[in-house]
Amino acid sequence: MQFDRRSVLKAGAALSAFAAMPRMASAYGAFNPQPGPWRQFEVVTRLEIAKPEGKMQAWVPVPAVNEADWFKSLGSEWSGNGHASLGRDPKYGAQFVHVEWKDGETKPLIEVTSKIATRDRAVDLSQAGTVKSLPAAEHKFYTEGTELIPVDGIVKQTSDKIVAGAKTDVEKVRAVYEWIVANTFRDGKVRGCGIGDIASMLKTGNLGGKCADLNALHVGLVRAAGIPARDVYGIRVAPSKYGYKSLGANAEVITKAQHCRAEVFIAGHGWVATDPADVRKVVLEEPPGNLAIDNPKVVDARNTLFGAWEGNWLAYNFGHDIALPGSKGPKLGFLMYPQAECGPSRLDCLDPDNVKYTITSKELTGA
Amino acid sequence: MSPPSAAAQLQPAPGPQPSFILPDARGERFALDAQRGHVVIVHFFATWCEPCREELPALNRLAERSNGTIWVLAISVDEPDDRVERFFRATPVRFPVLLDRDRAVAKSWNVTTLPSSFVLDADLKPRLAVETDFAWDTVDPRTLAGELSATTQTQGTSQLQEDKHAIR
Numbered sequence: 001m002q003f004d005r006r007s008v009l010k011a012g013a014a015l016s017a018f019a020a021m022p023r024m025a026s027a028y029g030a031f032n033p034q035p036g037p038w039r040q041f042e043v044v045t046r047l048e049i050a051k052p053e054g055k056m057q058a059w060v061p062v063p064a065v066n067e068a069d070w071f072k073s074l075g076s077e078w079s080g081n082g083h084a085s086l087g088r089d090p091k092y093g094a095q096f097v098h099v100e101w102k103d104g105e106t107k108p109l110i111e112v113t114s115k116i117a118t119r120d121r122a123v124d125l126s127q128a129g130t131v132k133s134l135p136a137a138e139h140k141f142y143t144e145g146t147e148l149i150p151v152d153g154i155v156k157q158t159s160d161k162i163v164a165g166a167k168t169d170v171e172k173v174r175a176v177y178e179w180i181v182a183n184t185f186r187d188g189k190v191r192g193c194g195i196g197d198i199a200s201m202l203k204t205g206n207l208g209g210k211c212a213d214l215n216a217l218h219v220g221l222v223r224a225a226g227i228p229a230r231d232v233y234g235i236r237v238a239p240s241k242y243g244y245k246s247l248g249a250n251a252e253v254i255t256k257a258q259h260c261r262a263e264v265f266i267a268g269h270g271w272v273a274t275d276p277a278d279v280r281k282v283v284l285e286e287p288p289g290n291l292a293i294d295n296p297k298v299v300d301a302r303n304t305l306f307g308a309w310e311g312n313w314l315a316y317n318f319g320h321d322i323a324l325p326g327s328k329g330p331k332l333g334f335l336m337y338p339q340a341e342c343g344p345s346r347l348d349c350l351d352p353d354n355v356k357y358t359i360t361s362k363e364l365t366g367a
Numbered sequence: 368m369s370p371p372s373a374a375a376q377l378q379p380a381p382g383p384q385p386s387f388i389l390p391d392a393r394g395e396r397f398a399l400d401a402q403r404g405h406v407v408i409v410h411f412f413a414t415w416c417e418p419c420r421e422e423l424p425a426l427n428r429l430a431e432r433s434n435g436t437i438w439v440l441a442i443s444v445d446e447p448d449d450r451v452e453r454f455f456r457a458t459p460v461r462f463p464v465l466l467d468r469d470r471a472v473a474k475s476w477n478v479t480t481l482p483s484s485f486v487l488d489a490d491l492k493p494r495l496a497v498e499t500d501f502a503w504d505t506v507d508p509r510t511l512a513g514e515l516s517a518t519t520q521t522q523g524t525s526q527l528q529e530d531k532h533a534i535r
Contacts, residue, residue: 192499193416194479195470196445200479330445330469345392348447348467 031242031300033120033310035069040117040364041237042315043254047338047357049101049108054343056101058355059324060085060112061335064095065232065315067271070121073089073114080110087325088337094319094335098326113313115364118237122308125170129268134228142228142265146320148197148333149220149231158202159224169227173264173274176221177306180276182293183207184214196333212334214277215262228265230318233336235259237361238312244301246285247278247311258336261309275305314361317359375501380485384409387472389442389465392452397440397463399491406515407487408439411467411478411501413446414454422500426484427460433508436516440465444473444481468486488515 045060063073076097078084084099100110122130134142137305145151150293152161162179176244184207194200198220207217222229236257240248249257261279263271282301283291291298322332324339329346332339340347340355347354377405399409410426412419423441430439439462443451448466455464467473476485486495494515 171437192418192482193413193482195411195413195473195479197470203479345448348453351450351453353453354449 013337021076031244031297032122032303033242033304033308034122036117036120038072038117038306039238039311039315040115042362042364043114043116043235043237043359044111044362045114045338045357045359046111047109047340047355049340049342049347050105050315050352050354050356051229051342052101052108054202055084055103055342056105056108056342057326058082058099058108058110058329058338058340059096059335060084060099060110060338061233062095062097062112062114062315062319063116063234063314064088064093065234067315068274070119070311071315072117074116076114077110077112078112081105082108082110089317089322089335092317092319094317094320094322096324096335098324100198100326116237116314118217118313118315119311120308121311123269125266125269125272125274126305129266129270131270133267134265136272139228139265142230143223143226144225145220146333147331148320149216149223150197150199151220151224154199155220156224162221163225169266171226173227173229173272174306175268176218177274177276179221180214180218181279181302184209184217184276184280199355211260211277211281212336214280215260215275218262218274218276222264230263230271231260231320231334232263232315233258233260233317233319233334234313234315235336235359236313238363240310240312244282244297244309246281247301247310249361252360252362253358254361255357257359258314260334260336261313261315272307273305273309274307275309278305278309291360375497375499376493377486377497377501380496381477382493384485384493385475386491387475389467390464391463392448392455397465399440402438402440402487403491404489405438406436406489406512407491408437409476409485409487410439410441410482411444411473411476411484412441412482413444414451414474416481418500420458422482422503423458423460425501426502429503429506429508430460431460434510436512437508438462442467442472444478445470458506486511486515503535 047058047060050266062076065071066073078097082099082101084097087096087098097112099110163175166172166175192204193206194204198217201217219229219231235254236259238248239250259276264274266272279302282298286297319335322335337349338357339349349355386399400413408464414462426439441462441464444467481500483498484498485493488494
């Protein structure tokens with residue numbers, strides 16, 4: 001067993017002063033999402049293949065999450081010059097518009113319009129809840145490993161150390177959350193990179209990353225503790241009304257605003273919002289940048305994002321290991337970005353030379 | 368640019384590794400078994416990984432200095448084909464760059480850290496390994512090839528490997 005490279009496991013410190021605290025307003029206290037009015041948004045994804053060649057197809061994610069308390073997917077429409085249909089991942093229910101263009105199409109284009117309703121959510125974990133436990137099958141489903149989120153080996157060993165001493169599920173999840181916030185940063189001394197899954201993150205000690213890395217690590221460590229957890233892949237659609245520039249989409253064009261969050265299932269409270277990756281984002285990006293961990297804005301985000309999040313965000317799906325129909329490429333670890341293929345090659349959708357796409361957001365009803 | 372990890376050393380390799388057949392970005396398929404008879408460095412990397420990007424030129428210089436006595440197979444782990452192709456258009460190398468699109472080969476070789484390198488003898492038995500970036504400029508290719516070829520009667524040639532290794 002190799003637990004090594006660096007002090008990956010400051011696990012004993014994870015149950016810090018924060019660990020057993022209920023969510024409460026900090027000295028700053030401005031970040032306080034609470035369930036309120038629903039907001040409706042229209043989100044348009046327009047995708048073009050920049051260099052048409054061979055058989056061309058694309059998959060555009062559309063919202064497929066419906067949670068009575070905080071999110072409604074209100075349907076999607078599409079237009080363009082290919083043959084398109086709505087596809088659905090059979091395991092997780094993730095949805096996408098799959099479009100295929102005929103050979104020789106010189107300007108492959110698809111435009112997908114989705115409507116959603118969203119609102120803030122929050123739960124007071126210091127009060128006893130009444131939500132029933134998950135059925136056994138769902139509990140198993142949301143505690144299993146996935147391709148990118150194994151829950152055995154170093155993940156289980158790390159989780160065991162982090163939650164040692166925690167008695168309740170809330171304490172265990174809080175311990176993991178605090179460990180993520182305290183330990184996931186880019187350490188210049190670490191030379192290796194992971195191969196994309198959370199086990200390699202832990203083994204290399206390279207715990208830096210974006211939401212898909214950090215919240216996946218959070219979900220994996222919680223699942224390894226036997227508590228249901230799931231990633232929610234989505235995109236920010238509006239500025240934060242709580243004054244966090246780093247936690248909102250601050251323009252109509254939201255092409256690069258993808259963000260995934262995480263939920264944990266706490267007996268009595270049901271699925272609970274958590275987002276340790278956004279705490280790290282505040283540290284890194286909130287102006288003027290590189291904020292200290294005890295900066296009031298960081299403290300406020302750290303307290304708030306365990307149990308609450310702001311409804312300025314669209315949830316696409318909870319999916320992992322998604323096989324795209326018609327594709328010969330490997331499964332996707334998650335579906336949060338549009339995907340496209342030309343011939344046998346899956347295109348790099350982050351490379352505008354190959355695939356051009358824009359995503360725009362417009363609010364239909366004010367808060 | 369940071370120097371390669373100061374403490375990085377080639378260590379004894381953990382044991383036999385499974386063979387593989389992987390494509391390059393042009394669709395040509397390369398089999399590890401087809402490299403038998405040559406000392407081979409199997410190198411796992413990703414273009415987004417900073418130490419990998421810094422190490423690849425040194426590996427290329429080693430391949431060049433070895434004049435065919437050491438062959439290199441670089442394996443990109445879990446990246447879109449065109450991203451890899453774009454990277455090597457800007458940073459060309461003289462060895463094949465293969466695509467482990469679903470990380471299956473990396474996983475079967477128990478690779479968790481990028482970059483990772485394995486030095487195989489002429490029987491394709493892993494003899495040395497390093498789980499981080501390595502200072503390949505410090506390696507004398509003739510010495511390394513000589514030591515690792517000793518176990519096999521090798522009738523190696525020094526032709527450029529791009530011309531010889533593809534399965535056609």
